[in-house]
Amino acid sequence: xxxxxxxxxxxxxxxxxxxxxxxxxxxxxxxxxxxxxxxxxxxxxxxxxxxxxxxxxxxxxxxxxxxxxxxxxxxxxxxxxxxxxxxxxxxxxxxxxxxxxxxxxxxxxxxxxxxxxxxxxxxxxxxxxxxxxxxxxxxxxxxxxxxxxxxxxxxxxxxxxxxxxxxxxxxxxxxxxxxxxxxxxxxxxxxxxxxxxxxxxxxxxxxxxxxxxxxxxxxxxxxxxxxxxxxxxxxxxxxxxxxxxxxxxxxxxxxxxxxxxxxxxxxxxxxxxxxxxxxxxxxxxxxxxxxxxxxxxxxxxxxxxxxxxxxxxxxxxxxxxxxxxxxxxxxxxxxxxxxxxxxxxxxxxxxxxx
Amino acid sequence: xxxxxxxxxxxxxxxxxxxxxxxxxxxxxxxxxxxxxxxxxxxxxxxxxxxxxxxxxxxxxxxxxxxxxxxxxxxxxxxxxxxxxxxxxxxxxxxxxxxxxxxxxxxxxxxxxxxxxxxxxxxxxxxxxxxxxxxxxxxxxxxxxxxxxxxxxxxxxxxxxxxxxxxxxxxxxxxxxxxxxxxxxxxxxxxxxxxxxxxxxxxxxxxxxxxxxxxxxxxxxxxxxxxxxxxx
Numbered sequence: 163x164x165x166x167x168x169x170x171x172x173x174x175x176x177x178x179x180x181x182x183x184x185x186x187x188x189x190x191x192x193x194x195x196x197x198x199x200x201x202x203x204x205x206x207x208x209x210x211x212x213x214x215x216x217x218x219x220x221x222x223x224x225x226x227x228x229x230x231x232x233x234x235x236x237x238x239x240x241x242x243x244x245x246x247x248x249x250x251x252x253x254x255x256x257x258x259x260x261x262x263x264x265x266x267x268x269x270x271x272x273x274x275x276x277x278x279x280x281x282x283x284x285x286x287x288x289x290x291x292x293x294x295x296x297x298x299x300x301x302x303x304x305x306x307x308x309x310x311x312x313x314x315x316x317x318x319x320x321x322x323x324x325x326x327x328x329x330x331x332x333x334x335x336x337x338x339x340x341x342x343x344x345x346x347x348x349x350x351x352x353x354x355x356x357x358x359x360x361x362x363x364x365x366x367x368x369x370x371x372x373x374x375x376x377x378x379x380x381x382x383x384x385x386x387x388x389x390x391x392x393x394x395x396x397x398x399x400x401x402x403x404x405x406x407x408x409x410x411x412x413x414x415x416x417x418x419x420x421x422x423x424x425x426x427x428x429x430x431x432x433x434x435x436x437x438x439x440x441x442x443x444x445x446x447x448x449x450x451x452x453x454x455x456x457x458x459x460x461x462x463x464x465x466x467x468x469x470x471x472x473x474x475x476x477x478x479x480x481x482x483x484x485x486x487x488x489x490x491x492x493x494x495x496x497x498x499x500x501x502x503x504x505x506x507x508x509x510x511x512x513x514x515x516x
Numbered sequence: 517x518x519x520x521x522x523x524x525x526x527x528x529x530x531x532x533x534x535x536x537x538x539x540x541x542x543x544x545x546x547x548x549x550x551x552x553x554x555x556x557x558x559x560x561x562x563x564x565x566x567x568x569x570x571x572x573x574x575x576x577x578x579x580x581x582x583x584x585x586x587x588x589x590x591x592x593x594x595x596x597x598x599x600x601x602x603x604x605x606x607x608x609x610x611x612x613x614x615x616x617x618x619x620x621x622x623x624x625x626x627x628x629x630x631x632x633x634x635x636x637x638x639x640x641x642x643x644x645x646x647x648x649x650x651x652x653x654x655x656x657x658x659x660x661x662x663x664x665x666x667x668x669x670x671x672x673x674x675x676x677x678x679x680x681x682x683x684x685x686x687x688x689x690x691x692x693x694x695x696x697x698x699x700x701x702x703x704x705x706x707x708x709x710x711x712x713x714x715x716x717x718x719x720x721x722x723x724x725x726x727x728x729x730x731x732x733x734x735x736x737x738x739x740x741x742x743x744x745x746x747x748x
Binding site: 243 | 643645646648649650651652653654655656659663666667
């Protein structure tokens with residue numbers, strides 16, 4: 163029988179009346195990148211925390227390399243894995259000490275700690291940051307320190323909880339490169355939660371789709387995304403996924419009528435019922451309509467504001483809800499508040515069929 | 517007014533005269549309060565950690581009790597200890613009355629609520645994910661708790677200063693269970709009370725100045741260390 167790096171068998175985790183994950187059976191094979199895709203509150207974080215052995219299942223079993231995790235061996239088993247949280251958590255120490263923490267706990271010799279810290283810093287493109295106070299770095303750099311700290315442990319399994327959720331595009335690309343590199347070159351197994359469709363499509367070799375604490379679908383990105391359109395209605399909470407009828411307009415572009423009087427234009431040819439995705443970073447937010455070559459311009463109002471440090475995530479209702487990500491500076495300069503009238507602009511080429 | 521200035525002048529002369537009595541009482545005060553704060557930290561920090569990290573029924577009442585006990589009158593606590601440790605009291609057989617040991621114990625009890633209340637507040641202010649972070653990096657429960665305490669160390673240091681200052685400046689316990697015995701249990705505060713009653717103002721002013729210098733010195737030193745650590 164093949165031993166999996168990690169395995170959850172019928173795991174349920176409840177917090178009082180709330181069931182965070184429900185009878186989840188999930189296996190992770192050596193050397194793969196698994197993407198956990200689902201909306202906020204779908205149970206991704208609880209699944210990762212259960213695998214990291216920092217949450218005890220209410221029901222079910224967790225196995226590492228074929229051995230069941232028990233109260234007795236949990237501390238030892240925890241050494242096989244590590245986790246990077248969505249909200250960057252760092253010790254108020256230097257970058258070096260942060261990365262060396264887990265290595266010192268494992269009683270690794272000092273020379274080896276030096277070597278591993280240096281390698282991890284190089285991977286995370288943080289060379290020369292050793293002596294810097296970790297908490298005084300920028301948000302993106304801090305998340306890269308957290309990633310470097312996990313990499314230095316050289317555990318068989320790395321769990322990443324939306325590691326790029328609050329990062330700017332440059333840091334997102336650094337983190338994605340690191341994930342690809344450690345998987346390809348060092349064979350580290352990675353389970354990564356995300357609600358970014360592009361990331362889910364690009365990085366993982368296997369996608370696990372979660373909703374309401376349950377695994378709804380699992381398979382290769384091609385399999386899952388190929389079937390996704392049919393089940394997308396149930397995943398409406400995923401950001402910027404719109405489902406509607408596609409048809410070809412007079413001008414030759416494809417127009418998708420997604421309801422709410424919203425017609426989305428895209429360059430990809432399609433016909434019939436489709437689901438499309440627009441990355442929040444691709445949408446330009448403005449307080450006035452401006453002339454541009456972009457095919458999609460919608461007027462709406464701000465209905466939700468989420469402060470994410472250097473970035474601000476806004477939900478704009480323009481007949482359909484759109485999530486837009488802008489910098490804190492732009493947010494302040496535009497004097498946006500709940501109810502502000504705004505325009506959303508994006509190119510037809512930014513619209514992707516999922 | 518002249519007599520106060522005169523008293524301060526004579527007190528300063530006394531301090532700088534190198535009088536061994538002044539030195540002895542100052543050192544005894546520092547030792548007794550130092551041991552009291554050590555004891556209070558030893559049992560108070562685990563309580564603070566428990567209160568800050570665990571949820572249980574009645575937690576608010578326990579926290580409220582410790583918060584209320586911060587203001588307990590020292591004379592009242594001194595009297596309770598006196599009754600417990602006096603000859604006819606339940607712990608009288610220990611013969612601790614009028615010993616520095618009982619002053620240490622009494623002051624430790626007095627300042628425990630400060631350590632617990634301010635300490636648990638400092639721990640609660642730390643990102644609650646720190647313990648989980650330490651666990652995911654391989655720490656066991658004890659090491660994860662230490663990691664959390666390290667993150668709260670600035671706040672715990674403030675709790676330590678407040679507790680030490682309360683211990684070194686209290687009179688009721690030292691007076692009632694220490695008895696102000698020269699060469700044995702006389703400390704700065706009991707000395708000040710006694711010499712003032714005797715009309716020996718120079719000496720009581722001298723000891724008051726020393727007491728204030730001790731309180732200011734230790735507070736400033738701790739704050740300076742905290743500030744340097746934060747800047748690093």
